[in-house]
Structure formats: structure tokens, C-alpha cells
Amino acid sequence: MSDKPIYVTQPFLPPLEEFIPYLEKIWENKILTNGGPFHQELERTLCEYLGVKHIALFTNATIALITALQALRITGEVITTPFSFVATSHSLLWNGIKPVFVDVDPNTLNIDPAKIEAAITPQTTAIMPVHCYGHPCDIDEIQKIADTYNLKVVYDAAHAFGVHCHCGSVLNHGDLSILSFHATKVFNTFEGGAIICPDEKTKLRIDQLKNFGHAGEISVVAPGINGKMSELNAAFGLVQLKHIDDILEKRKAIDARYRENLKAVSGIHCLDGSGEKVANFAYFPILVKSEFPIERDQLNEALKERGIFPRRYFYPLISEFSMYRSLPSSSPGNLPCATQATKQVLCLPIYPDLDLKTVDEICAIISSQ
Incomplete structure (x- = not known):
């Protein structure tokens, strides 16, 4: 690391x-x-x-x-x-x-x-x-x-x-x-x-x-x-x-490496695309589900202890901030899927200069929990 x-x-x-x-x-x-x-x-x-x-x-x-x-x-x-x-x-x-x-x-x-x-x-x-x-x-x-x-x-x-x-x-x-x-x-x-x-x-x-x-x-x-x-x-x-095509190719390789390493980890779901013909691999979000041994926030802290700083994009929901909380549409009962997702989502590091060895090490930390 x-x-x-x-x-x-x-x-x-x-x-x-x-x-x-x-x-x-x-x-x-x-x-x-x-x-x-x-x-x-x-x-x-x-x-x-x-x-x-x-x-x-x-x-x-x-x-x-x-x-x-x-x-x-x-x-x-x-x-x-x-x-x-x-x-x-x-x-x-x-x-x-x-x-x-x-x-x-x-x-x-x-x-x-x-x-x-x-x-x-x-x-x-x-x-x-x-x-x-x-x-x-x-x-x-x-x-x-x-x-x-x-x-x-x-x-x-x-x-x-x-x-x-x-x-x-x-x-x-x-x-x-x-x-x-x-x-x-x-x-x-x-x-x-x-x-x-x-x-x-x-x-x-x-x-x-x-x-x-x-x-x-x-x-x-x-x-x-x-x-x-x-x-x-x-x-x-x-x-x-001038560099954007190379940037996208590197992101694509990182995305593929995460998916390969995490596909067998129970309770970790790598979010799929939505049928796009050309993707840009802007983020790599995972959902930490109940089958995983620890909760999302615990995994977040475990990674931070190893010098890895993922982000809980998006947490909390916009509807939970003070200027929106009083809106009738902000009720958690109105937003069950978004409410669940915000408790499970964790975006892992992805950027062109991130080497694949580091991706493997991040995945090893997740797998070892």
C-alpha cells in the first residue's frame, strides 16, 4: 500500500x-x-x-x-x-x-x-x-x-x-x-x-x-x-x-479490476450501469448489504485506518438536510429505496493514476472483513 x-x-x-x-x-x-x-x-x-x-x-x-x-x-x-x-x-x-x-x-x-x-x-x-x-x-x-x-x-x-x-x-x-x-x-x-x-x-x-x-x-x-x-x-x-480518451481507458481498467476482485464477496454489490452504450466510469459505488459481516460505516472506518478514503456518495440524502427536511416529500416513508441506498453506498477510489496493485489491496481489505 x-x-x-x-x-x-x-x-x-x-x-x-x-x-x-x-x-x-x-x-x-x-x-x-x-x-x-x-x-x-x-x-x-x-x-x-x-x-x-x-x-x-x-x-x-x-x-x-x-x-x-x-x-x-x-x-x-x-x-x-x-x-x-x-x-x-x-x-x-x-x-x-x-x-x-x-x-x-x-x-x-x-x-x-x-x-x-x-x-x-x-x-x-x-x-x-x-x-x-x-x-x-x-x-x-x-x-x-x-x-x-x-x-x-x-x-x-x-x-x-x-x-x-x-x-x-x-x-x-x-x-x-x-x-x-x-x-x-x-x-x-x-x-x-x-x-x-x-x-x-x-x-x-x-x-x-x-x-x-x-x-x-x-x-x-x-x-x-x-x-x-x-x-x-x-x-x-x-x-x-487531448488526454480524455486515455483517461477513460484507465478508468475502465480500474472498474473492471474492482468487479473481478469483488464479484465473489458476499454482501458487496457493485452497482451496474443502466444500459449505456458508452460509459465514463466516473465513480465506483458499491452497496454494503446485510450479508456482509460489518456495516457500511464500519467498512468505511476500516479502510480509513489503512489510509484508504472512500466516500459515502450520497449520504445523507438531500431531503435530510435542515432546509429540506420539513417538505412533505422529504419523509423517509416516501423515499424507501433512496433511504436504504444512502445507508449502504460507498464509493471506492477511482482515478487515472490509481494503479491496479492498489485496487487489489483495497479489495483485499474489503474481502478480509
């Missing part, structure tokens, strides 16, 4: 010498923000790589989520999942929208479409699902419900960079999809995010909203925010993109 702590993730950093020419160009042209040349180039390059029509870069995914809701003029109530990072539902509160939580599918931990219709009220205007761990939601069924009730669909696709479902990029589904380029993600720009836009008109509105609502030098058309990605972050993204 390494003398250094092994954390659940570690950002990929390309060779510094690859980044320096971009820094020199920034120093030369003195364009630091406001849609500079690297910003524009990264938008074009990401569209090509991801197979999407339009993309609007942001300083982070949380601001992108907030702006996406504003762009679609969503109000009232939005149906969403409690099994996610808190930024998902925080974006609703920031817009004065009431989150309505529904349960997750026990096999994928994505929002369960079968629970959505019963939660729809006259105040419901949208559904905000999450492609949890990068595994696609049941996009066809969700869209069918949205069409029936005239609802918008905003996908929190923070985990889903490069993921393809049965018909191509999963990012092309819903009215808008939001990506995260945070340091912990498969593709990072230090900090960053993006909104996938279906057409030029929508992208124009979003670009205005992320720039204070400016529609020209002396015209402001909406109460926008400052959500622009800097040239520094965009330049770093361009360097990162």
Missing part, C-alpha cells in the same frame, strides 16, 4: 509543459475572460467531442444549473431526486422553486419514473433528474411523462461527460443538460461547467444570462449573473481534452 493517503478521487493533471504555451498566449493577448479565443475554441471542440449542437461554458455547474432554470423560466414546483449532491436542489431554492422529492430505482439509484406521475400537481412545471454516477436515467419514460403533462426536463448531467445512451450522447435529452468540470470530475477545467443547448436561440439567451443579462453594450434584458468561464480554465480544458 502507498505511504500516501488514497482518496476517492484525484484530479488528472496533464504535463505542465503542455499547459505553458497556453499561458504564454494569454499573457501575450491579455484576454482573461468575456468569451476569449480559448473559451470559443473549447466550446467548438467540446461540441465535436461530445456530439452536441451547442454548448455554453460556465464558471461552475451550480451557476449553470441556476441559469438553466432561469433560461426556461421555470417556477412553482420541480420534481427531483434526493439522491444527489446538494447543488441539484440548491439550484431550485436559489430560483424560489419548491423541490418535490421522489424515490429512486433500487437498481440504478436514478430517479424512478414510476414515482413521478403521482407527485405532479398543478404547480409542477419541470422534472430535474440526475444521471447518477454517469449512468443514464430512463430518458424515454421521463420524456413521455413530461410530454403528457407539458413539463420541462432539465438534466443534472454533472457525472455524465462523454456518456452515450441507446441513441447517442445522453446530453442531447431533455430541454437542457448541465455538465460539471469540477476538479473531481472525469473531465475538469479546475472549476467549470456547461449547459448543453439544443439551438442557437437558447444558447444566445443563456450566454446573456451568464453575463449579467447583457444583450449589447448598453442593453440589459434580464437579471443575469456572472457565470462566465475564464480563459485560464478554458485553456486548461483544451489541454485536458
